[in-house]
Amino acid sequence: ELKVEQNPLFLSMQEGKNYTIYCNYSTTSDRLYWYRQDPGKSLESLFVLLSNGAVKQEGRLMASLDTKARLSTLHITAAVHDLSATYFCAVDRDSGGSNYKLTFGKGTLLTVNP
Amino acid sequence: SAVISQKPSRDICQRGTSLTIQCQVDSQVTMMFWYRQQPGQSLTLIATANQGSEATYESGFVIDKFPISRPNLTFSTLTVSNMSPEDSSIYLCSVEDSRASQHFGDGTRLSIL
Numbered sequence: 001e002l003k004v005e006q007n008p009l010f011l012s013m014q015e016g017k018n019y020t021i022y023c024n025y026s027t028t029s030d031r032l033y034w035y036r037q038d039p040g041k042s043l044e045s046l047f048v049l050l051s052n053g054a055v056k057q058e059g060r061l062m063a064s065l066d067t068k069a070r071l072s073t074l075h076i077t078a079a080v081h082d083l084s085a086t087y088f089c090a091v092d093r094d095s096g097g098s099n100y101k102l103t104f105g106k107g108t109l110l111t112v113n114p
Numbered sequence: 115s116a117v118i119s120q121k122p123s124r125d126i127c128q129r130g131t132s133l134t135i136q137c138q139v140d141s142q143v144t145m146m147f148w149y150r151q152q153p154g155q156s157l158t159l160i161a162t163a164n165q166g167s168e169a170t171y172e173s174g175f176v177i178d179k180f181p182i183s184r185p186n187l188t189f190s191t192l193t194v195s196n197m198s199p200e201d202s203s204i205y206l207c208s209v210e211d212s213r214a215s216q217h218f219g220d221g222t223r224l225s226i227l
Contacts, residue, residue, distance in 0.1 A: 043218040100210045104156040
């Protein structure tokens with residue numbers, strides 16, 4: 001059974017600081033997703049990582065994937081208050097197939113303080 | 115990316131009743147997925163719905179409790195049957211796109227009294 005672990009689960013940051021959220025998963029997969037969820041809202045797709053070594057950046061967020069280590073990171077650069085949200089990683093348990101069944105981590109609640 | 119509409123957006127129901135949630139997509143998709151997010155928790159996949167075949171349920175979810183219909187390539191429904199307070203959750207449908215990304219509807223926030 002695929003297990004996805006995120007850490008930390010809670011993260012309180014000062015504006016302007018950098019930090020990394022980690023996502024470990026237990027079985028082979030070549031598809032990893034990062035989502036953002038604001039309170040009371042649905043999930044917003046941030047990144048889809050489809051191969052070993054994939055790196056994607058959007059604004060102050062950068063995501064990477066190491067399939068050998070079964071590890072993805074979401075790096076936050078110079079945090080701003082607007083980044084406060086819950087961030088989920090999700091792994092496709094079907095690895096290269098066409099079923100796209102996602103197993104989610106527990107989420108990281110990020111609070112950026114002025 | 116696909117535009118996904120869910121109805122209702124929220125509801126408060128009495129225990130023992132059933133509620134059907136609709137998910138409409140603005141383009142044809144092969145698979146649609148139904149997830150549950152319990153309060154303060156992560157998302158759990160309930161089932162995968164392909165058009166023209168029975169839904170495939172994940173461990174811990176059964177058709178009698180969560181019947182699903184998929185009459186065409188743009189629409190699906192999830193029914194939460196014989197509801198109890200433990201069914202209070204957000205129910206979300208999602209679809210994949212051609213770039214292997216998966217997008218979610220706004221969700222249905224369900225409270226059972």
